[in-house]
Amino acid sequence: MAPSPSTSAADLLAGSPPPPVPRLASTSPVRLSRASQSASLPPSTSKFRYSAPPEDASTTSVQRPKPSPPRSGPVKTSTLLPRPSPRAQEPQQAGVSSYGQSSAWKGKGKEVDSSVAAPAVATVPQKRPFTSTKSTGPQPAESLLRRLGGPSDQKAGLMRDKEEVRQIIYEASKNSKYFIAQQEKDAQLTLRVDALVARLNRLLAERGGNVKAEQARVDEMIAELEKTRVLTETIVVVDADAFYASCHQREDPSLVGTAFAVGGGVLTTASYEARKYGCSSAMAGFVAKKLCPHLKFISLDFSLYSSCSKSIMAILRQYGDISPASLDEAYCSLTDYCRREKVTPAEAAERMRAQVLAETGLSVSAGVSPNAMLSKVAADKNKPNGQCVIDPTPEACMEFAGGLPIRNVPGIGRVSERILQAVGVHTVADVYRLRGELFLIRNEVGLSFLLRAYLGLGRTTISHADRSQRKGISVERTFHSESNIARFYKRLENIAEALAGDCEKSQYSGRTITLKIKTHTYQSISRAKTLGSAIYFSDARTFYTEGKKLLDKEMANRRQMIARGQIPKGGKDFCLRLIGLRLSNLRDDKATKDTGKLDGWAGTRSKSKAATNSQGKSKVKKEESAPPDELAFESGDLDEEHNRSDLFGDEDDHHSLGFDDEDDVKPTLDGDGDELQQLNNFIRSSQGEHPSSDQLWAAVGDDVDLSGMEGFDEDSADEEDDIKPIDTTHKPFWTAGESLNSKKQTGAGPAPMKDRLSFESKRVKEEMDEDADFFIVEDEPVVGPLKCPVCEKSFAGSEVALSAHVASHFDDEEPVKKKVKVGSSSSAKSVKSVKPRSLKDMFARR
């Protein structure tokens, strides 16, 4: 294809960074505005010369079996994209300490001496910074191999040769449908990347390769961001080592020291012994078996993980406010603890980890720094039973951040990595090096997100979740591809039942149901329906009937398309491998009930019947009264030909071995008791057991009880301080909060996901309109002709979208509300006053 012209500005760029001007000298990137912080921001890359990390230094117990990786076989694999610099391995940085060395974080000035040093990366000339990846050769594209999983990086010493592993993965995968699907995705991504590269090259060409002006603008951005730096907090991230695996080891000591994985069809995690062979999370079981023939597979046991998690969290809670991000990971503020106990953060973290190990038998690792993002990354640095502390200085933070592979930044996944890599960004420091170029495509790459990473900024407060913040509940099941419509319905029933069960347990209703299907070619499709702005439901029957409608509609649609000669998504065959349902736009029935403010809003939730408000009767009730007719499909239809959706051909039949393939998927909608049986039967599935939603959220409600019961220290959090707005509850830490604060104070938490990828344009409009001149929007048409009268959001050319959006104002939708400023248009106010407020707003707000 045309893209990535050999001529291109890629060449221009190759020499771009280093060229004429002594960049570092001339453009002192930032100036600190904060008086208290007298830091001179280091240039993009300072020199790191480290001695190998202290590796073992401290830490007690928990033997860490040293590597012992086999040899490295032949294996070649052509890497199409040469890495620009053979970055030093895990260098030890000034201001960063691996263990408790009290040196760290004493506040004592580290001298990072960032004054000198030529940009490390730039010293290794890049042939073509901006290349597109094309797998022309016999070997699969680098990006494809990467997509297939395997070692993401690092820990070179711990594992057998990375390339060998990837080769094995490739060989095991290459003939599967999954592989084909990944290949296709990769091809699509390549197009996207090529387009971006072409655009960048064009923009560069227009400027003759001179991006000094752009660099200057970025430097301004950096200066602004720097003002937001907060170094006064001490945030620790604690992450259990091989969590699921460790839990099982605790229960069954015979597993210790052995290579085993948790999960069946797909591994959720692998023991460290298994990791030496290349086994890892999200890897297919059969692939893992190839990598490690003697690998043992352990079935999932979620109650075990929950229990272990609770134990860990209870301990962490003694040190400060916590915010669990998952069962095995939590953020915790050590600020107060350190002050009170007069210990260094490193020491505090050591205590924490030691206590967890002693009391639960689970080893955890920790990262400590002034903010959540750095701590999160740091927690992985010395992974098995180790910790890493970053001093609270701009220098230490930036130096640590700068050395990271861009992929290690939370929020940068495979796709973002590839996009960035195409423009020459491999490490965080590259962001600065290529800031001028990145500015040209700031919207696509989420420049300010990257800059925050470069500066080592992150969230510094611990927020907590409340039930009202939950957005959805879902159940989905994978099975061997099939095309029998009656069976689809039965699966849908089971899923509806399971979802209703989860809703009941967690006490939520919702007003939007989404059907998700995945075709045998791994095409994901979702179809949603919102019954009404005030119609909430949580019963299996509604889930089923609405889900069925969506499914039927989709099938009809496809038939039509095919009749018209078009090819629907996922191909002509309607052969599925997954069906799922998701309930969203939730209402917290617990809060609703507890407050008793239900006024005219009909019953909360009696059994499993629809919980709807008075206005909801129309749809749901109707179906409730309308008996089984809707469900018309008798078991007899099961094997009938006309029930086959594949007028086009069935897919690989089966004789399962792993999935949700119970041959007998009986309709149990009105089921009395054997749903449990059913569910238990599911256990044939690849995972052995299903997470049953709640994983994280379940604890939110009982949190109080929990801490009360286990409350050892029974406080550790009050006294001592004035402002103590923070409480502890369950909540994914990176979400919620960022956007709420119009002041946007902090910046990236672990991975706000707020601003990433192509979200830049939105931010420009929404956040920067105050000091507008700061960002330019030159390469953006900006205002479309259509604008929302309420929030002023503009819509380019789509009246439908606009009207839907405007309507959403009247639905009291979250996003709109957020955007509406206090003093916004009067029309908004008047309208709002007329409309009933959502239950969520009325009752769920603290």
Place this chain on the structure above:
DNA sequence: GCGGATCAC
């Protein structure tokens, strides 16, 4: 509101 992507764990 919807649907597709992306990401984390």
Place this chain on the structure above:
DNA sequence: TATGGTGATCCGC
């Protein structure tokens, strides 16, 4: 032979 489940965010309609 063969690649999971739950939850969240964001974009562009």
